[in-house]
Amino acid sequence: MSKAVIEFTDFSFTYRAQQEPTLRGINLSIREGEKVLIVGPSGSGKSTLAHCINGLIPFYYPGETAGSLRIMGQEQQEQSIAALSQTVGTVLQDPDGQFVGLTVGEDIAFVLENAAVPLQEMKERVTAAARAAGIGDLLSASPQELSGGQKQKTMLAGVLAGNVDILLFDEPLASLDPFTGTRTIEHIDRLQRETGKTVIIIEHRLEEVLHRPVDRIIIMNDGVIACDLPPAELLSSGLLAGTGLREPLYLTALRYAGVAVTPDLQPQHPELIRLEGAAQRLEQWVDGYREQSGPAEAVPLLELKEVTFGYERETAVLDKLSLTVNRGEMLAIAGRNGAGKSTVSKLICGFYKPSSGSIWLNGRDIGRDTIKERAERIGFVMQNPNHMLSKTLLYDEVAFGLKLRDVPEELIRERVHGVLRICGLHAFREWPISALSYGQKKRVTIASILVLEPEIIILDEPTAGQDYRHYNEMMEFLRGLSSRGITVIMITHDMHLMLEYAQRAIVLADGKKAGDDRPERILTDRSIVEKANLRETSLYTLALRAGLQQPEELVRTFIAFDREVRRR
Template sequence: MRKPVIQFQDFSFQYRAQSEPTLHHINLTIYEGEKVLIVGPSGSGKSTLSHCMNGLIPFFYQGEISGSLHIGGQESRELGIAELSDRVGTVLQDPDGQFVGLTVAEDIAFKLENDTVPQAEMIRRVTGAAETVEFAAFLEASPQSLSGGQKQKTTLAGVLVSEADVLLFDEPLASLDPYTGRMTVDLIDRIHQETGRTIVIIEHRLEDMLHRHVDRIIVVNDGRIAADMTPAELLCSGLLRQTGIREPLYLNALRYAGCTVTPEMQPQHIDSIQLDTCLPLLTEWYNKQQGDMSFSTAEPVLELQNVSFGYSKSNPVLHDVSLTVRRGEMICIAGRNGAGKSTISKLICGFYRPTSGQILLNGRNLAKDTIKERADKIGFVMQNPNHMISKPLIYDEVALGLRTRGVPEEEVQQRVHDVLQVCGLYPFRSWPVSALSYGQKKRVTIASILVLRPEILILDEPTAGQDYRHYNEMMEFLMELNAQGITIMMITHDMYLMMEYGQRTIVLSEGRKIADDVPARVLSDEAIVAAAHLKTTSLHELAQRSGVGKPSELVSRFISYDRGIRQS
């Protein structure tokens, strides 16, 4: 008989500052050794559910609890926060918020130091945990100097060393490039198989998580359990679309072609799905569609001409990069972590000055313009929302830029309310920023720049931490701005965003530009994908497995058809 390790029974929770419960009568059991994925739209209650498991509720987030929650067979309200952390180890969405040591080794050892573990035993366990995540060579490195994937390994090792029975991952892929994200999924799966620990994962990127097997998927919606199914059952149920969760791309394409997908077809992964019955319909659909591989021919609005830059003479980051952004374009800049994508945006905004080369805005050299002067024309939304927020309340944060520019308060209110509606934040307009999730904070920072209506808008990872519904609302709003003439540059790891909204993709690798083409061709070029730590989409793999058209053509035709569906 399977042993329950987490058991919710008629469990409800209401935050102290809210008038309605966030969780309603939850009944959920997670068994020893299971690997469970929890999905749901933003605000559905899935993060609250995880906070109940690891003790942040009620020890950090206070409120009213009813019903029962057992962790390891014991009522959670009878356990202290230290006892709960011994049973449920948590890897946070933002690794920077979890670091406490000056080196990787110190950070991993933090839990052991607090438990007064003898030094020899501590060294053995720290080394063992680092070897488990294949990171023993970095024990003396500073956590803040690591890449996104390396930071994930550090926090994971810090949880492994505690020997907790349950490992809880809060959106582990949020800030990782596609390649590193896939490696993280592989690592979590390997730890699950080797240690037999119970794994609970909360993540928006369903298709990426299904790269490896999961036992069950729990769908949370409106504070209730909407589904508890195997991946195959859920993917065929239609519930993902009903709750605003993105389906895998290959299933989307098969549905567009009129195919009926059943659990017997093993649809949980592109490698396992049986396509025989779908081939005629897919071929017919493909032959009826047309792709679009064209570029904009508008005049240049922003140009980088032979730009090089290094934070020091011995550490060059960009090498002789030239690129042109045309007026009214919506382009993506992609590449692995550390490729120089964010550095380009900071050079454009004036935070740094090029070592050589020049940057032109509307044909004029920006070399002598201050950051403030550039900000009147170029809006920049940083990747980490905590680096931008300066006001305690959401409304005041979004209004800040308008107020510093002397905009009348009546107009400030109208513009702030309009942008909060579009960004899905209007119901929270009077909330403190500190009460928001990471993804909600991200939307606040985007809203604070969008409200200024810049000529060029640069967004660094705009969709990180966003669910499918808010992702679509945000991107459709950006499309509206783009249609009004605002040029948009998006630094992104999100292959979906690149396909659905990018008119052109510029790819960087090791500080050099290696591609400048339409997304369909970029994402079908295996050499570029490998060099830039991207990944081919499941549409590419669908074309290869089915033999229906060239991968770039299938991707292009899917993009055109999908855009038509969304626009209609």
């Protein structure tokens, strides 16, 4: 039997600024060569657990510990953070925060330079690590010029060059398009099988991680380990829903159709699941369900007319792009990294000017409007929350826009508290922003725009770093805004979000519009999926496996039925 490389025994940790422990009585053993997935709602303690493993606690985040944590047989607190970094390699959810070199090669070599590795050996190890990570041809490139997937691979190569025993991935899919995320999971799986290293993945997107097998899934909740089971047992247990986590959509569809999900069905992947007897129930469910309401009347609000734009004169990011956004619509804009999704939002807000073409709002060309004038009607929430935050305290950040508009203090307090409750942040209203997690900071930036009640709100990756409960609360709130006539535009890689909440999806590829239709039609059109680096939904895979004559009907039925269930 393989040896334990990480051992928590009755372990607790309390941050210096807090009175109550964030981790309580943790007992956990991870063995050499295991591949473990850790999930849990925001604030459950999973990131704190990761910081204990890689040494950021207590060396960067001070606090009080109790119990024992042994890494490779040694007490963690008896090792320096430098020694721990030679054992545990960490790939963070925000790659930009880890870059130190001017080129990919320099960045990979950083750990070796600190260890005074001889130059020739350093070159060989850097080349080997880059090749293993799939970026052997990018050693001379600038990290800032890379795509999201390439940045993740650069971080991975950096930890591989150090020849660590344990690879720790903190939300590796957060900034990646669906196709690149799938390839990342495949890459992590291949490395783990070829090297035998211990792999720990912390991720909200459970279904995407299970694209490749894991040995165990650990659920954290309220600072304790709520569950530690093999995937088939966990997915059959109902424990995910009990802790506010999302189960894979194909399993939810089976349950809606009256199929009992048990470990014998091999529920951990839609390509593996046994469907004897289930296909007929799925077909009966699809045939017997009728959507309660049809689409609302479309009233155009925002129009892009043959817009062309490039950051460099010779290269067009967008090429004569035309699209229409309707009043009160919830619209998703999807596509691969670098397809121009975020560029569209910045053009709408006035951060950039089109090279040609025009943008119209309420039937008027807004090409001459300033950024400030557009901001009165269009709110924009950036992908990286750290790019938007300017205040020390959470309450002051959310109230800032209202104070600039000279809103009376009493009304500011009422609107800020209301939005903080909706965004799941009311309990943290007096906290410093620096003490919040990445996901909580994301909700702060959304709250700071929602409180202004704009005519259009554009959200760049609104669900990045959000657990299922806060995701639902946020999106239901946005849907409420939509029902009152506010238009919501979501720039997203999250196919679940697109299916569940978008009334329409526009897909970009190579600077052009590759698709404009209902989400279930987009995600069952293989040509669009492949062109735009999307991923066919597991519902579609389930329908094909079950032999349904019209697979897209299962997707449509699930979306409508699930909306009704969540409304109830």
